[in-house]
Amino acid sequence: MDEESYIGVLIIEKSVYLKPVGYATQDNSLGIPTFLRAMFRCGCTKVAIDLEECRGMDSTFLGVMADAATNLPRHGDTSLVILNASEKNKKELGTVGLLPLLKIIEKPYHPPAGLDLQKVDFFHLPDSDTERIKEIKRLHEELVNLNEKNKEQFGRFISMLEEELQEANSPDENAG
DSSP: OOOOOEEEEEEETTEEEEEEEEEEOHHHHTTHHHHHHHHHHTTOOEEEEEOTTEEEEOHHHHHHHHHHHHHSOOOTTOSEEEESOOHHHHHHHHHTTOGGGSEEEOSOOOOOTTOOOEEOOGGGSOSSHHHHHHHHHHHHHHHHTTOHHHHHHHHHHHHHHHHHHHHHHSOOTTOO
C-alpha cells in the first residue's frame, strides 16, 4: 500500500520550508498559495522547497511554484529556493520554464534536527468545487504565462476548466 502523500511545512527564521512527501499534486497543494501570502504578510521573505522525498509533481504543483516565483515579494535574487532536487525534478522544472525564476541549491540540505514538520492546514484550501476549479485554472495560467510551449501544453486544460466554471455559473435551463 502506498504511503500518504502530503506537503510538510515549517517556518525557519524568515523562511517558509515546504517538503513534499510522496507526490505533490492538486490534492495537497491548492492551499499553499494562500498560506504563502499569509506567511509573507507575517514577515517571511523566502520559500524553500525541499524535493528530497518528492516522487513527482503534477502541473498544479508546478503552477504553485510559478505563482510563488512570480507573485511573492522578491528579496534579493529570488524568493524561491529549491533544495535536494534530483535530475528528474530539475528536468520537470526546466520543462515548464521555472529554472530562471528560482534558485537551486546544489549542495545537499538537511534541516536542523528535532524540527517537526506540520502538514499544510486545510483552512487555506478552496472551500467549494467552484473555488477549487478557479484556483487550479489560475495556477495553470501562471504556467502558461511562463512560455509559449506551456500555452500549447495547458491551453486546452484551461479552456476545459473555464467551460466547467461557465456551466457551474449558468442558471439551470430546466428550472421553472
